[in-house]
Amino acid sequence: MNLKDKLQSIGFSFLTVLFIISVIFIIVGLKSSKINWTFIIIGIAILVPFFIYLIYQSFLMSHEAEERGELYEAHLHKLKQSANRIPINLDKAIIQERYRYQTNTVVRGKAAAFNEISGHGHHNEETVKHTSCEVTFKVNYNNEELTFGRTINMGETALRMQFYIKKETxxxxxxxDSENYYLDLDFLED
Structure with missing residues (x-):
């Protein structure tokens, strides 16, 4: 663990203790026989560094996400310039459609209880079907047959139509390093 990680750990522990102390001050101020505004104000004042830290962390995480995106774009640009380009006939793609089901609760509270009692509990939930396709391409490269694949969140019919229109990528x-590759399917995002 380097010095930066240690300092962050100490800082986070300190802010956690401050948060607990501020909550105690606020609770004591509210639970006293007459509301003690002094304790409440002290508790809120102690919370200020905690909220500043949370705002800083959210800013830092969004900044790191932007940097990762920029690094990926730079890596992709460099790869496209130096890589071997192999045309892929999209009609020869092997497409396997996959389904995933997710159950969401749509009715809650008294209405849900009444549905359960009356024997119509299935009305409390809704099943959502998510469709994706596992797309596989086989390519001859340097006297080897390589297999490249990608999962695309689209139905098989719509995907085949997109492939039929584009024809080649x-x-x-x-x-x-044949493990480092990029299959250009950006036309699917349009």
Whole structure:
């Protein structure tokens, strides 16, 4: 653990203790026989560094996400410039449709209880079907047959239509590492 991690750990522990102390001050101020505004104000004042830390962390996380996105874009741009380009015939794609079901509660409270009692408990839930396709391409590269795949959140019919319209795309493979590749399916996002 380096110095930065240790300092962050100490700082987080300190802010946690401050948060607990401020909550105690606020509770004591509210629970006294007459509301003690002095304790409440002290508790709120102690909470200020905690909220500043939370705002700082959210800013830091959004900034790191932007940096990761920029690094990925730079890596992708570099890969596209230096990689071997292999045309892929989209008609030869192997597509396997997959389904995932998710149950959501749509009725709660008294109405849900009445549905359960009356034997219509199935009205309290809604099943949502998510469709995705596992797309696989087989490519001959350097006297080897390589298999590349990707999961696409789209139904099989719509995906085949998109492939039929586009006909061909490019597979970018790093000439020194065939594990480093990029299959250009950006046309599906339009």
């Amino acid at each position: 490019i597979l970018y493979i790093d000439p020194f």
